[in-house]
Amino acid sequence: MPAKIVHIDRLEQLVTDFERAMFGAKFEKVHPDQIHLALEDIEAAIAEVHAEDAAIDPPKQTKPNRRVGCGVLPKHLPRVEEIIEPDELTCGDGTTRHIISEDVSERLDIVPAQFRVIVTRRPKYACRSCETGIVQTPANLRLIEGGMPTKATVASVLVSKHADHLPLYRQSQIYARQGVDFDRSTLALWAGKAAYELRPIHAALLAHLKTSGKLFMDETPAPVRDPGRGKTKKRYFWALARDDHAWNGPEPPGVVFTYTPGWSGQHAVDFLQGFEDILHVDGYAGYNRVLDPRDNEPIQLAYCWAHARRKLYELTENNVAPIAEEGLRQIAALYRIESKARGLTAEERQAIRQDRSAPKIAAFKEWLDSSRSQVSAKSPTGEALKYIAKYWDGLILFLTDGRIEMGSNAVERTIRPIANGWSLCTPFLSACKH
Structure with a gap:
């Protein structure tokens, strides 16, 4: 089967999986993080197809293709310049050519993590005139007494594990590829010691x-x-x-x-x-x-409107729920006001809320009381409305203090x-x- 057809089949399968994750039945849907993984596969497969097309039929370009949205490389990164000179700078008439301009481009380069060994030497000095004049500077304290890692090494292990979710056994495998053999249990000992030392912080x-x-x-x-x-x-x-x-x-x-x-x-x-x-x-x-x-x-206690909204939203996922839909509409209006107040001072936010949000909150309370009287307290709708009523005082606390968030x-x-x-x-x- 031609390679291009294989790529197309692969893309179609990825799109099918993505659609199932986004729009399939509830039991087929996946976590948003898994959707990001699916997107990565699709984008990588598309790039592979484009690369193959470009290899077969190179595009005719007069300028380097600069992708929109790639961003600008940060100024704080060190720059290593390379100058590509022509093979010959002498013109046909014997004159040496001079620079009139230059094209400058920047690429991001990554230097793989380098392991190095810190060798600490502590010379001993003695007096030639007596036998008691030997001096030596005491060794610096180590995080792991008698151990090999520096503080930076232990910090790297912790960040990789708890910020990047890289288990210790995988870190051990990465080290082994560099010829540095540390068992997972050794890394765990470092992590536990660091946890103890971080308690005061x-x-x-x-x-x-x-x-x-x-x-x-x-x-x-x-x-x-x-x-x-x-x-x-x-x-x-x-x-x-x-x-x-x-x-x-x-x-x-x-x-x-x-x-x-x-x-x-x-x-x-x-x-x-x-x-x-x-x-x-x-x-x-x-x-x-x-x-x-x-x-x-x-x-x-200031309670969260997002959780209150979620109770109503769950009613509308697979059913027609007019009461819940009306509640969602009113809550959305409150959030639109909040979006305009974001970034203002606490006093300005409170003034906007008193002027625009307070009347909508009053209308919402009337709707809430009326709706609760129309449904059974034990029905799904009744339970959702009961939740909002139960936490009402904490939900409206944001009206009286501009520092408080709705969620x-x-x-x-x-x-x-x-x-x-x-x-x-x-x-x-x-x-x-x-």
Whole structure:
């Protein structure tokens, strides 16, 4: 079969898989991250076909083909210049040619990670006149006492594992290709030691965030391998985040995580000791425990409109749901107002909300009460409306304070990498536990 037909068949199959992922039945749909993978395959296959076409029938070009959207290479990257001179600079009349202009192009070059060995020498000095004058500078402290890695090496292992989701055994394989043999268990020892040494930083960051007047909080399950049982245990990560970009707040964004063996709201109570003011959360009932004045300072819970919207959206996915559709329409109008207020000061945002959002909230409340009276409280629609009514006071808190967001997306973005595929091992989690 001709190669081009094979490529076309491959593209058609990729498009079919992509359409199934996007528009297929609910059980066939995949996670958005898997859709990105499908897109990568399609784009790579298309590029391969174009490359083959260009090899068979080279395009006639007078200028280099510069792709739109490739961006500009950052100025901070080091530049290595290469000059391509003509073979002959002497003209036919014997005169030496001179430069009148030049074409300059830039390409991105990557130097593969280089392993190097830091050799530390500590000379000993002695006095020729006596036997007691020997001096030697003490060795610098090492993160892994008696071990081979530098702090930069350990940091690279941690970033690769927890930011790039590259398991330790794969890192071990990458090192082995360079002739550097470190067992996975050795890398795990480094990670555990680093986790212990980072505890003071974790504590300082947590204490700093809790001085803020507004924070976001969310939690997500973290499957942990349970050696010997052939399955995983469910543990949890809790995230406490600050992000004041939407109202140009003075504090930089930040997030701190903690690991717990359970999902009890008591963990939130413990995590928030010393914090007071406004906490953005979803509808998890465990957060109600932080409202007990015996456990925490005064806290106001600002609930998430995105979660309220989701309850209504789920009703419309596979059914005709006029009540839910009307609710979605009204919520969309609120979000349109928010998009115009984004980036303004807290005072300006509050003024816009009082002028434009408050009347729509009042109309939404009337619609909510009326709709609840028309449906059974135990029906899917009734349950969705009950959810919104239950958290109403926290949902409308954004009207009175320009710092408050309508949703908790700021913390969900920070916790999404964990939910999408953070594979962790029990020893490291034990070292991180607080």
